[in-house]
Amino acid sequence: MAHSDIQQQRHPALRMILLAIGWLSVALGVIGIFVPVLPTTPFLLLAAACFVRSSRRFYLWLVEHPRLGPWIRDYLEGQGIPLKGKVYALVLMWASITLSCFLVPLPWARGFMLTSAVLVSIYILRQKTLHNR
Template sequence: MARDVHEHRNPAIRYALLTLGWLSVALGVIGIFLPVLPTTPFLLLAAACFVRSSRSFYLWLIHHRQLGPWIRDYLEGQGIPLKAKVYSIALMWLSIGLSCYLVALPWARLFMLSSAVLVTLYILRQKTLPKR
C-alpha cells in the first residue's frame, strides 16, 4: 500500500479523527452481522480518518486479516468482489423492503427507497474485482 500517512498537526482534530475512525470501525464490524448497516463505507471512512490521525492504526486497518483486503482492493482501484456486490445489494433491498413494510410514513419510505437506489447504482458502477 503506497499511501502516505499525513497526520494532522492539531491534536484536537487528530483525536476527533481517531474517535470517528474507531466509531466507523465499530459500525463497519457491526455491519458485517447486521445487513441494514453497510460495512465497506464505514471501513473506508475509518481508513480516511486514520490516514490523517494515526499511521499505526491506518496500517493496522489496511493490513487486518479480514478487513484489510476489502479496503486495499478498493483503495488500489481493483474493485469489489462480485459476491460482495450481489450480497450487499440483495441484503440491502431485503432490509429496505422489510423496513418499508413496517414503516407507514411515506416520507420515510421515499427516503429509504431513494437511498437504496443510489447505493445500488454506486455499487454497480464500481469495478468488479476479478477472481483470484
C-alpha cells in the same frame, strides 16, 4: 517532511478527534457488514482517512487486517468489489429495505429508503467487479 512528522505536528485535540472518528467509523463499518442498510466500505474508507492523519499504527492495522483490509485495499487500488460481495450487499440491502417498508407506515420514510436503495444499488453495480475473490 515524513508522514509521521506531519502526524506529530497535528494539534493533540485534532489528533484525538480524528482517532475518535476513525474508531467510530470502524465500528459502524463492522456493523455494516451485518446490517445491509449501513454501508461498510465508506465507513472503513473514512476510518482509513482519519487514521492516516492521526495514527500510522492504527492505519496499518486497518489496511492489513485480514477481514477489513481487503475492503479498503481493493477499493483504493481500483480493483473493484468482489462479485460475491456485490450480490450479498444487494440481496441483503433489498431484503431489509423491503421489510422496513412494510414496517414503517410513513410514505416519506418509505420513499427515502427506496430512493437510498436505488442509489446505493446503482453505485454498487457501476463499480468494477473483482473476479479473483
